[in-house]
Amino acid sequence: MYEWNEIALNLAKDIEKEIMPLFGTKKAGEFVAVSPSGDKTKLVDKVAENVVLEYLRPLGVNIVSEEIGNIDTGSEYTVVVDPLDGSFNFIHGIPIFGFSFAVFKNEKPAYAMLYEFITKNVYEGIPGEGAYLNGKKIGVKPLNEKSVSISFYTRGRGAGLVQKVRRTRVLGAIAVELAYLARGSLDGVVDIRNYVRPTDIAAGYVIAKEAGAIITDDRGEEIKFRLDATERLNIIAVNDKRLLGMILEEI
């Protein structure tokens, strides 16, 4: 059997060793290729992904990763990773970025980890059991409608929402932001640019859901995504259905 928490943590530490010397450097941002979803792959993205591939390939599992796309081995397990979520932040010396790792067994969530390199925080989602931060159980916070804080990505749609909430934060690493929702630091994470990919959100989705979040598409339907690196999605993840209602009304 696979020990997914061990595998994910070993990988996180291996990636950390390779990438941290590049933090905030020009070299990290050198353009090296185009990803399957059409984004520019930067040097640091490739360095991080090479660590992932070297580690996971011998395990014989299917791999979905941001820069390389899908590797199908016919296994019942699919590991969906973003080796570095928050590349822009990393390259520009902004300390919010992480390693996003999610396992699906026959397409159903089986395990997820988000590792934050700077704080060294380990967030985990274990389907049916709960969400954890450094081994301690976490959950979304109760909504206070007078003091709502959300992360909100838009290109204009629903812009009125910023007037309905107390605080907006756009941190530039959506996997990390979903983990912040899970631990009760944010009330919601909203991205309605039709832009995030399954690789960006897979781990954060499992962790936030296990922490009690409601996660939908931009029509309020339960979010569905394929295990692939190219699909583009809208996501609304919140701690309370009243907040979901308010967001849907606004957008």
Ligand code: IPD
């Ligand atoms: C990006 C970050 C960012 C989100 C983008 C993602 P990347 O991931 O999560 O917050 O707005 O949609 O692509 O490219 O840095 O791995």
Ligand code: CA
């Ligand atoms: Ca990435």
